[in-house]
Amino acid sequence: MKILVCISNVPDTTTKIAFTNDNATFNSAGVQYILNPYDEIALAKAIEICEGGKGTVTVINVGESTTDPTIRKALATGADEAVRVNASPRDAWFVANQLANYAKDKSFDLILTGRESIDYNGTQVASLLGELLNIPSVSISKKIDVQDGTATIEREIEGGKEILSIPLPLVLGTAEGVAEPKIPNMRGIMSARTKPLEVIEAIEVPVLSAIEKYESPSPRGAVTLISAEEPDKLIELLHSQARVI
Amino acid sequence: MSVLVYIENTEGSFKKSVFEVISYAKATAALLNTSLTAISIGNVDSSELESIGEYGVSKVLTVDNEQLKTFNNQAYASIITQAVQKEGADVIVFSNSFSGKGLAPRVAAKLEAAYAGNVISLPEVKNNGLTVKRNVFSGKAFAYTELTAVKKVIAINPNSFELRPNRESVSIEEFSADINQSDFSSLVKEIIRATDKVSLTDAEIVVSAGRGLKGPENWNMIEELAEVLGAATACSKPVSDSGWRPHEEHVGQTGITVSPNLYIAIGISGAIQHLAGVSASKTIVVINKDSEAPFFKVADYGIVGDAFEIVPKLIQAIKDYKSK
Numbered sequence: 001m002k003i004l005v006c007i008s009n010v011p012d013t014t015t016k017i018a019f020t021n022d023n024a025t026f027n028s029a030g031v032q033y034i035l036n037p038y039d040e041i042a043l044a045k046a047i048e049i050c051e052g053g054k055g056t057v058t059v060i061n062v063g064e065s066t067t068d069p070t071i072r073k074a075l076a077t078g079a080d081e082a083v084r085v086n087a088s089p090r091d092a093w094f095v096a097n098q099l100a101n102y103a104k105d106k107s108f109d110l111i112l113t114g115r116e117s118i119d120y121n122g123t124q125v126a127s128l129l130g131e132l133l134n135i136p137s138v139s140i141s142k143k144i145d146v147q148d149g150t151a152t153i154e155r156e157i158e159g160g161k162e163i164l165s166i167p168l169p170l171v172l173g174t175a176e177g178v179a180e181p182k183i184p185n186m187r188g189i190m191s192a193r194t195k196p197l198e199v200i201e202a203i204e205v206p207v208l209s210a211i212e213k214y215e216s217p218s219p220r221g222a223v224t225l226i227s228a229e230e231p232d233k234l235i236e237l238l239h240s241q242a243r244v245i
Numbered sequence: 246m247s248v249l250v251y252i253e254n255t256e257g258s259f260k261k262s263v264f265e266v267i268s269y270a271k272a273t274a275a276l277l278n279t280s281l282t283a284i285s286i287g288n289v290d291s292s293e294l295e296s297i298g299e300y301g302v303s304k305v306l307t308v309d310n311e312q313l314k315t316f317n318n319q320a321y322a323s324i325i326t327q328a329v330q331k332e333g334a335d336v337i338v339f340s341n342s343f344s345g346k347g348l349a350p351r352v353a354a355k356l357e358a359a360y361a362g363n364v365i366s367l368p369e370v371k372n373n374g375l376t377v378k379r380n381v382f383s384g385k386a387f388a389y390t391e392l393t394a395v396k397k398v399i400a401i402n403p404n405s406f407e408l409r410p411n412r413e414s415v416s417i418e419e420f421s422a423d424i425n426q427s428d429f430s431s432l433v434k435e436i437i438r439a440t441d442k443v444s445l446t447d448a449e450i451v452v453s454a455g456r457g458l459k460g461p462e463n464w465n466m467i468e469e470l471a472e473v474l475g476a477a478t479a480c481s482k483p484v485s486d487s488g489w490r491p492h493e494e495h496v497g498q499t500g501i502t503v504s505p506n507l508y509i510a511i512g513i514s515g516a517i518q519h520l521a522g523v524s525a526s527k528t529i530v531v532i533n534k535d536s537e538a539p540f541f542k543v544a545d546y547g548i549v550g551d552a553f554e555i556v557p558k559l560i561q562a563i564k565d566y567k568s569k
Binding site: 011013014016017019037038092093096118119120121122123124126127128130131132136137138139140142152155156157158159160161162163164165166167170175176177206207208209210211212213214215216217220221223224225226227228231232234235237238239242244245 | 255260315316318319322342343344346347348349350351353354355357358359360361362363376378380381382383385386387388389390391392393394430431432433434435436437438439440442443444446447449450474485492493495498499500502506507517518521524527528529530531541542543544545546547548549550551554555558559562563565566
C-alpha cells in the first residue's frame with residue numbers, strides 16, 4: 001500500500017491576521033507556522049492504514065526551505081519519507097499541478113490531503129489533483145475505510161451523509177473525525193532527522209488568477225445588553241431592530 | 246462569452262441557495278451584457294425546472310439517466326464541460342455547497358479556468374478579467390481575487406447573495422451529452438439525510454452552545470430553541486472534541502464558517518478560533534454568565550446571566566411572539 005499525503009504550512013489558529021504593503025500582502029512577521037490541522041488528520045489516517053508494515057507513507061509539500069520544520073514534524077509523526085517541491089505555494093492550481101507532476105508515475109494507491117487549508121479555505125486541491133490524475137476524488141470525507149482495493153467513504157452533504165464505494169486509486173480530502181491527529185513521540189522525533197527528505201524542482205504552471213488585495217472585516221459596534229430578567233426584550237429587538245426574526 | 250449556472254437539485258427539488266446562485270448568475274450576466282443558461286443534472290421534473298424562471302433563467306439544459314440520478318463529480322464535471330463548449334460560456338457559476346466544492350474545481354481543471362470559491366459578492370469587471378471578493382483565513386479576512394484566465398469558475402457561499410425576482414418563461418432543452426463509462430467507478434451505496442434538520446451551512450439562524458452547558462445531557466433546551474426559531478444547531482470545538490455533539494456542528498477556524506442572519510451563542514466564551522467561524526454572521530447574540538467573556542466584544546446583543554434560566558424564558562418568549 002503506497003499512500004501520498006499532501007501537506008501545507010499555515011499560520012497557527014491564534015494568529016491575528018494582518019496585511020502590509022497597502023493590504024496587498026499577508027503580514028507574516030512574528031507568525032507561528034504549523035502543519036495544517038486538516039492535513040494532520042490526513043497524515044494520521046495514512047499512518048493508521050499502513051500500520052504494521054502494511055505500506056509506506058510519503059508526505060509532499062510545496063514550499064520553500066522554511067517549511068522543512070513542518071515536514072520533519074510529519075516525518076516524526078510517522079511518515080516514512082518526504083518530498084518538498086522547492087517553490088512558494090502560489091495558489092491551489094500551482095500546488096495541484098506540482099503534486100500531480102510528482103504523483104503521476106508513482107502508482108500511489110491512495111492520496112490524502114486535508115479538506116482545506118485554514119489560510120485560504122479553497123477546498124480545491126483534492127478535486128484538482130483527482131482531475132489532473134484522472135482518478136476519483138471526494139473533497140470532504142468524514143470517514144474512510146480501505147479494504148481489498150476499495151475505499152468506503154462517508155461524504156458530507158447538507159443535513160447528512162452519502163456512503164460511497166470507490167476502487168483505488170483515488171484522492172480524498174479529510175475532515176474532522178477521520179482520525180485523531182498523532183503527536184510525535186521521542187523515538188519519532190529522533191528518527192525524523194534521518195528519514196529521507198528529497199527536494200525537487202517545480203514545473204512551470206500558467207497563472208490563472210491572483211489575489212489583488214486583502215481586507216479585514218469592519219469592527220462591530222458596541223453590544224446592546226439586555227437584562228436577564230427580561231429576555232423577551234431581546235426577541236422584540238431581534239424583530240424590530242435587527243430584523244432577523 | 247455567456248454565463249452558465251449549474252443548478253444542484255436535492256432529491257429532485259431546488260433549495261433556496263440554488264435560487265440565490267441563479268440570482269447571482271443573472272446579475273453577473275447583466276454586468277457582462279451577455280446571456281444566462283442553466284444546466285440541471287439528474288431527475289428533476291419540468292414544473293420544478295420551470296420555477297427557476299422566477300429568477301431570470303430563460304433556458305435550461307437538462308441531462309438525466311439512471312446513472313446520473315445520484316451525484317458523481319467526475320460524470321457531472323464531464324457533462325458541464327460539454328455544456329460550456331456548447332453554449333460558449335466563459336463564466337460558470339456554482340453554489341459552494343458540499344457537492345459544489347467537489348465538482349466546481351474539477352470543471353475548472355478540465356477547462357483550465359480560473360477558480361474562486363467562498364465568493365460572497367458580485368464580480369467587478371476589470372481590464373484583465375473579473376475580480377471577486379471571497380472569505381479567507383477561515384473568516385478572519387477577505388481577499389479580492391482577479392480571475393485572469395479566459396474561462397472563470399465562481400462558487401458562491403449560501404446566504405451571501407439575495408434572491409432577485411426577475412420573471413422569464415423557461416425553455417427546457419434536453420442536452421444529449423456524451424457519457425463516459427470510465428467516469429462511473431464511484432458508486433453511491435446509501436444516502437442518509439435528516440430531513441427535519443436545518444443544514445448549518447445554509448442556515449439563516451444558528452443556535453450554538455459551548456462548554457457553559459456543562460454536559461451533553463443539557464442540550465434539549467438548545468435543540469428546542471433551534472426548533473422554535475427554525476434554526477440549525479452548532480457548537481464550539483471543545484464540545485465536539487468531547488463527543489457531546491457531532492463534528493458537523495463544530496463552528497470555528499478548524500470547523501465550519503457560517504454566515505447566518507442570526508447567530509445565538511450560549512455558554513461560549515469566544516476564543517479567537519471560534520470567532521473566526523462566526524464573523525460573517527449579520528447579527529450575533531451572546532448569552533453567558535461571565536460579563537468578561539471575549540464574545541461580548543463582537544456581539545450585537547448580549548445577556549449576562551445563567552443560560553439554564555435564560556434559554557427556557559427565551560423559548561417561551563418566542564412561542565408567545567409567534568402565536569400573535
